[in-house]
Amino acid sequence: xxxxxxxxxxxxxxxxxxxxxxxxxxxxxxxxxxxxxxxxxxxxxxxxxxxxxxxxxxxxxxxxxxxxxxxxxxxxxxxxxxxxxxxxxxxxxxxxxxxxxxxxxxxxxxxxxxxxxxxxxxxxxxxxxxxxxxxxxxxxxxxxxxxxxxxxxxxxxxxxxxxxxxxxxxxxxxxxxxxxxxxxxxxxxxxxxxxxxxxxxxxxxxxxxxxxxxxxxxxxxxxxxxxxxxxxxxxxxxxxxxxxxxxxxxxxxxxxxxxxxxxxxxxxxxxxxxxxxxxxxxxxxxxxxxxxxxxxxxxxxxxxxxxxxxxxxxxxxxxxxxxxxxxxxxxxxxxxxxxxxxxxxxxxxxxxxxxxxxxxxxxxxxxxxxxxxxxxxxxxxxxxxxxxxxxxxxxxxxxxxxxxxxxxxxxxxxxxxxxxxxxxxxxxxxxxxxxxxxxxxxxxxxxxxxxxxxxxxxxxxxxxxxxxxxxxxxxxxxxxxxxxxxxxxxxxxxxxxxxxxxxxxxxxxxxxxxxxxxxxxxxxxxxxxxxxxxxxxxxxxxxxxxxxxxxxxxxxxxxxxxxxxxxxxxxxxxxxxxxxxxxxxxxxxxxxxxxxxxxxxxxxxxxxxxxxxxxxxxxxxxxxxxxxxxxx
Amino acid sequence: xxxxxxxxxxxxxxxxxxxxxxxxxxxxxxxxxxxxxxxxxxxxxxxxxxxxxxxxxxxxxxxxxxxxxxxxxxxxxxxxxxxxxxxxxxxxxxxxxxxxx
Numbered sequence: 001x002x003x004x005x006x007x008x009x010x011x012x013x014x015x016x017x018x019x020x021x022x023x024x025x026x027x028x029x030x031x032x033x034x035x036x037x038x039x040x041x042x043x044x045x046x047x048x049x050x051x052x053x054x055x056x057x058x059x060x061x062x063x064x065x066x067x068x069x070x071x072x073x074x075x076x077x078x079x080x081x082x083x084x085x086x087x088x089x090x091x092x093x094x095x096x097x098x099x100x101x102x103x104x105x106x107x108x109x110x111x112x113x114x115x116x117x118x119x120x121x122x123x124x125x126x127x128x129x130x131x132x133x134x135x136x137x138x139x140x141x142x143x144x145x146x147x148x149x150x151x152x153x154x155x156x157x158x159x160x161x162x163x164x165x166x167x168x169x170x171x172x173x174x175x176x177x178x179x180x181x182x183x184x185x186x187x188x189x190x191x192x193x194x195x196x197x198x199x200x201x202x203x204x205x206x207x208x209x210x211x212x213x214x215x216x217x218x219x220x221x222x223x224x225x226x227x228x229x230x231x232x233x234x235x236x237x238x239x240x241x242x243x244x245x246x247x248x249x250x251x252x253x254x255x256x257x258x259x260x261x262x263x264x265x266x267x268x269x270x271x272x273x274x275x276x277x278x279x280x281x282x283x284x285x286x287x288x289x290x291x292x293x294x295x296x297x298x299x300x301x302x303x304x305x306x307x308x309x310x311x312x313x314x315x316x317x318x319x320x321x322x323x324x325x326x327x328x329x330x331x332x333x334x335x336x337x338x339x340x341x342x343x344x345x346x347x348x349x350x351x352x353x354x355x356x357x358x359x360x361x362x363x364x365x366x367x368x369x370x371x372x373x374x375x376x377x378x379x380x381x382x383x384x385x386x387x388x389x390x391x392x393x394x395x396x397x398x399x400x401x402x403x404x405x406x407x408x409x410x411x412x413x414x415x416x417x418x419x420x421x422x423x424x425x426x427x428x429x430x431x432x433x434x435x436x437x438x439x440x441x442x443x444x445x446x447x448x449x450x451x452x453x454x455x456x457x458x459x460x461x462x463x464x465x466x467x468x469x470x471x472x473x474x475x476x477x478x479x480x481x482x483x484x485x486x487x488x489x490x491x492x493x494x495x496x497x498x499x500x501x502x503x504x505x506x507x508x509x510x511x512x513x514x515x516x517x518x519x520x521x522x523x524x525x526x527x528x529x530x531x532x533x534x535x536x537x538x539x540x541x542x543x544x545x546x547x548x549x550x551x552x553x554x555x556x557x558x559x560x561x562x563x564x565x566x567x568x569x570x571x572x573x574x575x576x577x578x579x580x581x582x583x584x585x586x587x588x589x590x591x592x593x594x595x596x597x598x599x600x601x602x603x604x605x606x607x608x609x610x611x612x613x614x615x616x617x618x619x620x621x622x623x624x625x626x627x628x629x630x631x632x
Numbered sequence: 633x634x635x636x637x638x639x640x641x642x643x644x645x646x647x648x649x650x651x652x653x654x655x656x657x658x659x660x661x662x663x664x665x666x667x668x669x670x671x672x673x674x675x676x677x678x679x680x681x682x683x684x685x686x687x688x689x690x691x692x693x694x695x696x697x698x699x700x701x702x703x704x705x706x707x708x709x710x711x712x713x714x715x716x717x718x719x720x721x722x723x724x725x726x727x728x729x730x731x732x733x
Contacts, residue, residue, distance in 0.1 A: 456651075608664070609659075613656055616656065
């Protein structure tokens with residue numbers, strides 16, 4: 001059964017090829033159904049492979065399927081091979097699962113779009129790249145997937161490229177990611193120069209060849225790549241702008257899957273990371289600070305998708321906090337749970353946006369619970385899950401991370417706890433503004449078609465994924481009940497992958513209970529405060545200071561520090577270097593050549609006898625010279 | 633009785649000089665061609681002479697190359713001369729100065 005693994009990336013890739021060739025002819029909605037079918041097929045394959053892996057004994061749950069030798073260069077044999085182990089299969093399962101639902105949803109959401117088929121083309125290519133990323137068995141093959149998802153993200157963010165903002169948001173996402181990818185490449189070079197191999201098994205068996213300093217450097221360089229891909233401080237502004245893309249894209253790429261690639265990468269290199277306490281501390285600190293900062297920004301955003309975007313940044317920060325504290329299982333657990341509830345929230349937001357005819361401003365919503373019952377209920381589940389109310393998935397996932405942080409870096413635990421309160425606050429604010437209070441949507445919208453149309457519930461293809469995801473967000477917490485019941489802990493099966501890299505916090509049951517109660521209490525406080533504040537009034541400028549609305553002016557800082565000097569330098573190059581130096585050199589060369597030619601052409605008279613005389617004289621001179629040498 | 637090599641070389645020098653002088657002073661294209669041929673053959677003569685004197689066949693072999701190149705050169709040159717004659721009644725070498733750059 002394991003040998004079917006190659007079908008995982010192949011199916012969406014085939015879908016991509018077919019859509020590229022016949023997408024336009026298939027059209028709306030058949031192109032969408034084809035895309036959905038290939039990804040769903042991939043999900044089925046993932047289930048089969050997963051079952052095959054479960055059937056094996058614990059130590060044998062790792063399997064490499066070599067597809068072909070990709071780069072054979074002397075001693076370096078880079079294979080394109082798939083590494084099937086509990087970690088990669090967990091990723092593959094939720095990537096294909098969530099993708100299938102979002103593909104299905106997109107059929108409804110993108111209905112009537114001019115480039116309907118192209119949307120699914122990109123989406124399929126994205127899923128294929130993501131699967132290559134998570135299944136690859138060496139760093140270079142991972143990088144292929146890494147870049148693949150990056151370019152798909154670029155295409156999809158700027159999908160409506162007719163809008164200036166979408167086009168520049170796409171460029172922004174791409175440039176931030178490229179910047180970070182440099183770290184990935186240098187890390188690959190370092191790994192190769194030290195160990196002479198690039199596949200994970202080989203690297204981990206040569207760990208002794210990597211010195212302490214180099215190990216830290218490699219980890220931090222890969223972390224730089226992860227910071228870009230997973231939108232951590234200081235490279236997170238691109239993710240908020242990426243919300244210019246269609247909402248299913250925000251849900252799939254910029255919440256559930258692609259942005260978690262950085263976390264996955266750090267988990268994948270866990271044996272390397274375990275060597276360096278400095279690197280772990282950096283990862284944990286960046287994660288915790290990002291979680292907190294992004295949560296504060298999320299509290300003041302007006303655009304429904306921007307709130308969710310900053311929430312994603314914040315949750316990813318949590319995952320890095322977990323990675324930094326050695327709680328890889330907890331990171332993956334939150335990643336899976338987050339994929340469920342954040343995809344749910346995004347799709348719910350998409351349903352709201354769709355129902356209100358492309359209105360994204362929270363201040364122009366309100367009271368939607370009367371009009372969109374199903375969206376309201378499922379969205380509510382998502383809110384409770386992310387807020388961390390027991391017994392939903394978010395509570396357990398976040399609890400695991402905070403327990404580990406408490407045991408290892410208490411200062412970061414405080415930050416994490418504050419973030420938990422803020423998380424509950426901003427999602428509840430979002431919920432209250434959208435679904436409670438007065439109807440504000442018919443006060444005339446920016447698009448100019450408010451007022452007349454009532455909000456409407458979405459079609460079944462959009463509703464079904466909402467229901468499925470809300471069920472998953474509800475029960476997702478059962479995947480990893482605290483205490484690891486021996487018979488029932490599906491995520492406990494990840495532990496062998498990380499082995500000794502896992503940090504074992506020995507905490508008493510009492511401590512765990514106390515921490516759990518604190519988490520729940522904090523979440524409840526945040527939730528109720530937000531509900532009291534925002535369910536009746538939509539305008540509270542004192543709670544939305546400009547510094548938070550503008551995301552700490554980070555964009556302005558980048559503009560002032562990098563953008564302006566860069567433009568000034570470019571202008572200097574264009575007006576001075578280009579005109580004076582380059583053009584000057586080229587024109588000067590031309591002028592010299594012309595002048596030389598002009599004076600030399602006088603020699604050419606056209607009289608053959610003159611030429612002959614020249615030759616004879618030359619011959620005489622030559623002869624004289626030779627004779628003089630012979631004599632002396 | 634056999635002549636020493638110096639006689640042959642002297643003859644070649646004389647012939648070469650005549651050719652050179654002719655090339656410089658005559659304006660008739662055909663005569664100039666003949667002068668060039670004189671120069672070439674004077675050189676050929678020195679080749680053969682040295683070949684005999686030094687007992688080296690290389691000099692004689694080179695003569696054949698010279699002859700071939702000379703034939704090719706005459707063909708091209710005469711072609712140009714014919715082309716000129718078609719356009720005007722007579723032709724001297726100085727008429728070619730219209731072709732200068």
